[in-house]
Amino acid sequence: MKIAIVAPIQHPIAKPFRGGIESQLWFLTRGLVSRGHDVSLFAAADSDDSLPLHPIVESSVLSAEHLQKREERWIEKYRRFQRNRIADRAYSRMVDSVRALQFDIVHNNSLSKYPLANANRLGAPVVTTIHTPVFKEVVEGAKIAKSRKGSDFVCVSRFLQQSWQAYIDSKVAYNGVEISNWEFNETPDPKKTAIWYGRLNRQKAPHVAIRAALDAGFSISLYGLVEDLSYFEGVVKPLLDPERAVYHGLADHSELSVAIGRASVAVFLPDWDEPFGLTFVEALACGTPIVAYRSGAAPEIVDENSGVLVDRNANTDFQQVFVRASQLSRRDCRDRARQFSMDSMLSNYERIYSETIRGAGIRQ
Secondary structure, eight states, rough: EEEEEOSSSSSSSSOSSSSSHHHHHHHHHHHHHHTTOEEEEETTTTTTTSEEEEEEEHHHHTTTHTTTTTTOOOGGGHHHHHHHHHHHHHHHHHHHHHHHHHHEEEEEEEHHHHHHGGGGGSEEEEEEEEEEEEOOOHHHHHHTTSSSSEEEESSEEEEEEHHHHHOOOOOEEEOOGGGGGSOOOOOOOOEEEEEEOOOSSSSTOOHHHHHHHHHHHOEEEEEEEBBBBHIIIIIIGGGOOHHHHHEEESSSSSHHHHHHOOEEEEEOOOOOOSSOOOOHHHHTTOOEEHHHHHTTTTHOOOTTTTTTOOOOTTTHHHHHHHHHTTSSOOHHHHHHHGBBBBBHHHHOOOOHHHHHHHHHOOOO
């Protein structure tokens, strides 16, 4: 198949990944190419140039350089308007290119209304993957796209499918992880150690993970991009301690994989319902059990053999929870991660692409 993959432009599709969507699109693009498909990735120009990249904007809107120069909050509304305007221009260029290049299928992963609202101009059937909770801009685009033949939707978890069911009919295709890329460690460091990694912002709430680990008597290491500097400086930094809670910055893949495998537990206690939780699968692939809230898609990924889930608003004894999680079989954790493999994700999308093409009345 000749496949166009449309990416968000908030961050580059490149290592070290800023988030789960960027990671998934990097692996999805490479995986489809390895299976013999003719793939084009429409993304920001600062994405990985080893990918079959078609740049639609010079640099990602929320590049690391931009984040270090974050303006005061009072102009955030203007910045949001600016981002939307940049996205509309970028995706307008994408629409023209896709139509000219004549693809069999377009796989839209953008967080923008524009590709959905203009799906009829693409000259090919469209599969849109929903990666996020419901928000106005995508709902508006989905209302336009779903009324047209040859426009299908996919959600990355059953939880997300249920969240969006008032607006769209969708299939479920779980995100996938290249399990072999994550180093399995059956014998973590003997000390009580926890790890948290991801984008450091209020939604991800690393400060809650720090407090839980310290309450449990565990030290904790944190990795990732500081996405909200004022939050980091005002909330996270005061909790850091050179012996018990250390922020290590944005690590490359090999460093992060080793660090996860050394930890007794991986702890994720976000202030929102994770639509999927790619970090869960990555940590499990390293053999590291999970401590997380029983919310979002977490119960679809973490079972009783691979982690301990707690209620967000409960009066939780984290010492008991962390100890119980750290005693789970690390091989069982690795086995659980295999349920969310990259091969499975690629096969699901190949099937969905074919179904959408047939549904549009186009012969393959």
